[in-house]
Amino acid sequence: MSKKILVIGASGQIGTELVEGLRDRFGAEDVVASDIKEPQVRQSGPFALVNAMDRRGIERVIDKHGISEVYLLAALLSATAEKDPAFAWKLNMESILIILELAREGKLRKVYWPSSIAVFGPTTPKDKTPQHTTTEPSTVYGISKLAGEGWCKYYHQRYGVDVRSIRYPGLIGWKSAPGGGTTDYAVHIFHEAIKKGAYTSFLGPESTLPMMYMPDAIRATIDLMEAPVEQVKERGSYNLAGLSFSPEQIAAEVARHIPGFKMAYAPDERQAYADSWPRSIDDSAARADWGWKPQYDLTAMVDDMMAHLRTKLKAS
Numbered sequence: 001m002s003k004k005i006l007v008i009g010a011s012g013q014i015g016t017e018l019v020e021g022l023r024d025r026f027g028a029e030d031v032v033a034s035d036i037k038e039p040q041v042r043q044s045g046p047f048a049l050v051n052a053m054d055r056r057g058i059e060r061v062i063d064k065h066g067i068s069e070v071y072l073l074a075a076l077l078s079a080t081a082e083k084d085p086a087f088a089w090k091l092n093m094e095s096i097l098i099i100l101e102l103a104r105e106g107k108l109r110k111v112y113w114p115s116s117i118a119v120f121g122p123t124t125p126k127d128k129t130p131q132h133t134t135t136e137p138s139t140v141y142g143i144s145k146l147a148g149e150g151w152c153k154y155y156h157q158r159y160g161v162d163v164r165s166i167r168y169p170g171l172i173g174w175k176s177a178p179g180g181g182t183t184d185y186a187v188h189i190f191h192e193a194i195k196k197g198a199y200t201s202f203l204g205p206e207s208t209l210p211m212m213y214m215p216d217a218i219r220a221t222i223d224l225m226e227a228p229v230e231q232v233k234e235r236g237s238y239n240l241a242g243l244s245f246s247p248e249q250i251a252a253e254v255a256r257h258i259p260g261f262k263m264a265y266a267p268d269e270r271q272a273y274a275d276s277w278p279r280s281i282d283d284s285a286a287r288a289d290w291g292w293k294p295q296y297d298l299t300a301m302v303d304d305m306m307a308h309l310r311t312k313l314k315a316s
Helices: 013-026 055-065 085-104 140-159 185-196 214-226 247-257 270-275 284-290 298-315
Strands: 005-008 031-035 047-049 069-072 110-112 166-168 170-172 198-201 209-213 243-245 262-265
Touching: 005 013, 005 055, 013 031, 013 214, 031 055, 047 055, 055 085, 069 085, 069 214, 085 110, 085 140, 110 214, 166 214, 170 185, 170 214, 185 198, 185 247, 185 298, 198 247, 209 214, 209 298, 214 284, 243 298, 247 262, 247 298
Parallel strands: 005 031, 005 069, 031 047, 069 110, 170 209, 198 262
Antiparallel strands: 209 243
16 A cells, blocks of 8 residues: 655754655655745655644645655754743644544554653663653653653554654754754754854753764654554654764864864753753664664764765855
8 A cells, every 4th residue: 555644844854854765765746745834945745834733734634645644743842942831832732632633533544753852851860761761851842742652652552543753862964954952052063163163062061962863863763664563662752872972072073074173162051951861872672673773973973964064055
C-alpha cells in the first residue's frame, strides 16, 4: 500500500530537513509539507497552509491528499516557550491530541511526534541518562513534552495507535535557522565564526550537553518510522544519543578551521535550563530495538558544517 505523508511544522529547523529526507526516500509528490505560514524557500513538492491547532484544517489536508502518516513537529521550543508558557502549553498539547484523535478514529495509520531531553530535570542522573529514569522537568517545554509522551503511550495502549517518538538532544544543522532552543549556541557559533572570527556563548565553557548532527537525527526519525511494528517497544519516546560536548570543546574544533577564532562567555537565563539537563544519554534501547547508530562524531560534524556553511554564506 502506498503511503502519503504530511509533515506539520515543516518550515522549522527539523521540518525543513525532514521534508527533504522524506522526499528523497519516498518521492516529492508523496510528502506534503505544511506550516502556519508560507515557506521562505521554494520547495520541491506539495505545500499546505495549516494551523497545528486547527483540527478541521488538518482533516481537510488529510482528505485532500489521502494522507496515511503524520509527522507532527509544530511546537514552541525551550527558551521561546518560557516567554509565553500558556501559549506554549496550548500549542504543544492541542496539536498532539488532535493528531492522536485522528489516528484513533482510523484516519491515520502511523504518527510521529518528537520529544526532547527537556523531559529530564535537575533530579535526573546526569551521565548516561537511562531510558527509564526520573523525569521532573523544570521548563514548560519539558513539562509539555513529558505530558505528550504520556498521551502517546496512552493512545497506543488504550486504542492501539501506532505512534512513535524520539527524545531529541540538541540538534545542529546548516540548512535552516535555529528555533529558539537552549542548544542553539552550537549552531550560532559557526555563523559568527565564519562572519566575524569570534562568538559569545550564552552557556558557560563547561556546559556539556547531548547533541546530534541533523543528518543523523533525520535518518533516525525515518528509520524509527520505517521499523517493523514489533521492533518498536518504547511507546513514550526513545532516548537517542549522538555526541556530547561543551562550548569550549566545540570552540577548539572551530578554531582548527578558523585560526585566531575567539570564544567569549556570557551565560544568560538559558544556562539554568542547560544545568538541569543531562550531560550524556544512554540510548541502548534504540540501538537494540531498531538498530540505531550515529554516524557523526564532533570532528566529522564540525568539518561538514564548516564546508557547507562557508559555501552557503558565500552564496547569500
